[in-house]
Amino acid sequence: MNDNYTHIILADDDEDDRLFFEDAFEELKMATKVNTYNDGVYLMDYLNKKDAIIPHILFLDLNMPRKSGKECLIEIKNNDRFKDLVIAIYSTSASEEDIEDTFVQGANIYIKKPSDFKKLKKILSSVVTTNWQYHTNGLNRSNFLLRL
Amino acid sequence: MAFVKIYKSSWFVKVVFVVSLFLILFVAGLGYKHITEVSESQSLVLETYEVSVELEKILSYLKDAETGQRGFFITQDSIYLQPFFKSRRKINNTFAELKSLTKANPTQQENLKQLNILIEDRLENFEIASKYVLKDQTDLQRFKNVFFDGKQIMDAIREKLNSMISLEKESLKKREEAYQNATRFTPIFLFSIIIFTLLLLYLAYVKINSNLDQLKQKNQQLLVFKESTNQSEIINKHGSWRWDIEADTFHFSENLFRLLGEKPNSFEHTPENFNRFVHPDDLDKLSKQVEQMREDKDLPFIHYRVIHKDASIHYLKAYGKSIVNSEGKTQLLGTTTDITDEIDYLNKLELRNQELELNNKELAAFNYVASHDLQEPLRKIQTFLSRLEDKEAINFSDSGKKYVERIHAAATRMRLLIDDLLQYSRTNKSDEVLIKSNINTILEEAKQDVAETILKENASINAAHFPEMKVIPFQIQQLFSNLLGNSLKYRSKDKDPVIDIAYESVYKKSDQRLLNALDENYHKIIFKDNGIGFKQEYAKKIFTLFSRLHNKDEYSGTGIGLSICKKITDNHTGFIFAESAPTKGAIFTIFLPK
Numbered sequence: 013m014n015d016n017y018t019h020i021i022l023a024d025d026d027e028d029d030r031l032f033f034e035d036a037f038e039e040l041k042m043a044t045k046v047n048t049y050n051d052g053v054y055l056m057d058y059l060n061k062k063d064a065i066i067p068h069i070l071f072l073d074l075n076m077p078r079k080s081g082k083e084c085l086i087e088i089k090n091n092d093r094f095k096d097l098v099i100a101i102y103s104t105s106a107s108e109e110d111i112e113d114t115f116v117q118g119a120n121i122y123i124k125k126p127s128d129f130k131k132l133k134k135i136l137s138s139v140v141t142t143n144w145q146y147h148t149n150g151l152n153r154s155n156f157l158l159r160l
Numbered sequence: 161m162a163f164v165k166i167y168k169s170s171w172f173v174k175v176v177f178v179v180s181l182f183l184i185l186f187v188a189g190l191g192y193k194h195i196t197e198v199s200e201s202q203s204l205v206l207e208t209y210e211v212s213v214e215l216e217k218i219l220s221y222l223k224d225a226e227t228g229q230r231g232f233f234i235t236q237d238s239i240y241l242q243p244f245f246k247s248r249r250k251i252n253n254t255f256a257e258l259k260s261l262t263k264a265n266p267t268q269q270e271n272l273k274q275l276n277i278l279i280e281d282r283l284e285n286f287e288i289a290s291k292y293v294l295k296d297q298t299d300l301q302r303f304k305n306v307f308f309d310g311k312q313i314m315d316a317i318r319e320k321l322n323s324m325i326s327l328e329k330e331s332l333k334k335r336e337e338a339y340q341n342a343t344r345f346t347p348i349f350l351f352s353i354i355i356f357t358l359l360l361l362y363l364a365y366v367k368i369n370s371n372l373d374q375l376k377q378k379n380q381q382l383l384v385f386k387e388s389t390n391q392s393e394i395i396n397k398h399g400s401w402r403w404d405i406e407a408d409t410f411h412f413s414e415n416l417f418r419l420l421g422e423k424p425n426s427f428e429h430t431p432e433n434f435n436r437f438v439h440p441d442d443l444d445k446l447s448k449q450v451e452q453m454r455e456d457k458d459l460p461f462i463h464y465r466v467i468h469k470d471a472s473i474h475y476l477k478a479y480g481k482s483i484v485n486s487e488g489k490t491q492l493l494g495t496t497t498d499i500t501d502e503i504d505y506l507n508k509l510e511l512r513n514q515e516l517e518l519n520n521k522e523l524a525a526f527n528y529v530a531s532h533d534l535q536e537p538l539r540k541i542q543t544f545l546s547r548l549e550d551k552e553a554i555n556f557s558d559s560g561k562k563y564v565e566r567i568h569a570a571a572t573r574m575r576l577l578i579d580d581l582l583q584y585s586r587t588n589k590s591d592e593v594l595i596k597s598n599i600n601t602i603l604e605e606a607k608q609d610v611a612e613t614i615l616k617e618n619a620s621i622n623a624a625h626f627p628e629m630k631v632i633p634f635q636i637q638q639l640f641s642n643l644l645g646n647s648l649k650y651r652s653k654d655k656d657p658v659i660d661i662a663y664e665s666v667y668k669k670s671d672q673r674l675l676n677a678l679d680e681n682y683h684k685i686i687f688k689d690n691g692i693g694f695k696q697e698y699a700k701k702i703f704t705l706f707s708r709l710h711n712k713d714e715y716s717g718t719g720i721g722l723s724i725c726k727k728i729t730d731n732h733t734g735f736i737f738a739e740s741a742p743t744k745g746a747i748f749t750i751f752l753p754k
Contacts, residue, residue, distance in 0.1 A: 026536070028540050028543075028544075029540075032543055035547075104535050104536050104539065105535070107586075108586075108634055125539060126539075126543075127538070127539040127542035127543055127546075127571075127575060128542060128543065128546045129543050129546040129547050129550065130546060130550070132543070
């Protein structure tokens, strides 16, 4: 954790989305290390390992088989080890219900997956460069859904 | 007026009869008294005459005695003394007679006593005189004295008798006068009382007659009422029943039998007979409730089923309430209604509701498919397309580039359609609660939604200050951003868009468009732009789903945006209206209930 990289994890069951995500960071050429997991179970298995490197930012898809994003969110928020972890919800839908639920559960930001690669890059770079230490203090419902 | 009031009152007849009875008794008593008085006075008159006659008789007997004595004096023959002795006897008889006749009159009794003494004296005088004649004819002087004494006594007797007769006559006269005084007015008095009594009786008769007429009329009305009740029971499929609790007897109306599929009065009016028709599963419940009714003297609404002869099942509903009748007896009046149609209707409605619920669930599932599963492949197509445009565009031929461009346009339009449809179906949710919200913040958020366009089109938005309103916040935000987006999209080409948003608090009556509104007070929000506007004839059409006024080559759009606006105001039991003319800009007016 003492290196200068920003550690990023994405949990998403969709192969294409994982590909876009990795490509985007590759093209962004930021000091990031990206790991992806295929669903919530794989993700939690990793995070619960004692020697796991806890990432700076976790991108969490909501609709995943076996263990959904919401279940992961609750588990993470109930564990003090992850109190500094920034959680970005990364989902296809942006239904009021999902936004409300994840906000209440303590996610930091809600990203609706864009349909344009350039926009995706823009979003991801914005999330990574946000000073979350500062941002977390001013967390509120009206800027929870990321708009660019 | 007071008399009319008395005449109208129900106790009038009774009082008249009692009064008449007393008056007749009075008249009878008075008549009896009058007649008794007449006969009494008659007997008194007779008595007076008798007394006079007896008195006259006494005088005449004395005269007989005197005549006999004188005959004896002259002839010295004792034969002449016979009338004297006879007279003496007769006088005694008459005296006794007189005594009894005048026993009610003390004056005459006194007179009689004095008369008696005088007569005794006279008779003694006769005897003394007679002795003188027999013994010694010489002492003429003494005889003369005795004889003179006799004459004097005789005169006194005559005088006494006359005075007694005149006294008797006088008393007769007095009596007659007094009697006439007392009875002069009696006949007229009696007559008038009888006339008055007859009048009273006549009034009572008239009253009874009119009461009878009224009774007849009331009876007629009752008959009509009963018949109309019967008809109403048939039409409304209900029957009534009465339970006299003290006597424990029941009475069922005709239609109650028909509710059981029977002819009126086809069986005796008893609960046992009625229960024969009740559905076996409901019999226990019904019996318990009837038992309860015995205690409570009231029957709440109860439902049960009956089975007709044709085996058809009918649903009945009953209700009862106890009253105390004019005789102080408690009666339970009940109504039973056939609600089979209602139940059938309810069941059908229930079925429909279930179908609708199922449909809604399917729709919700479809929404999810549309929102998530359909979006995902589309998003990927678009993302890959953007990658293709970025990385591979240089390798394309001109027509290849054109195709990619077309694919891009089509995919964009598909996304728009899916998004809008999703929005539209989301506003379907009717179970959202109204929250007191700051409309100014909501408008700011709506502006954020279209911030990019505002910047691009160099638009200015002037908004008034809004009070708090009870709304579904995310829907109102959707409404505002749709209206803003609409104004920005249909902007005029030669001037920068300006959108004025005004607020007013209005009464229902102040705007004729609110004629059918349910509430009294409304928030009025007006969006006014300087865009291209539209013909007023389309003012209604633009709110219907998929309706568009322009070709999609001119203006992109799905024809859903304003339908969403309409749906949102509907959800708030509010209204939205549009006014416009080509090139004159458009005014959208929203009314939300306070």
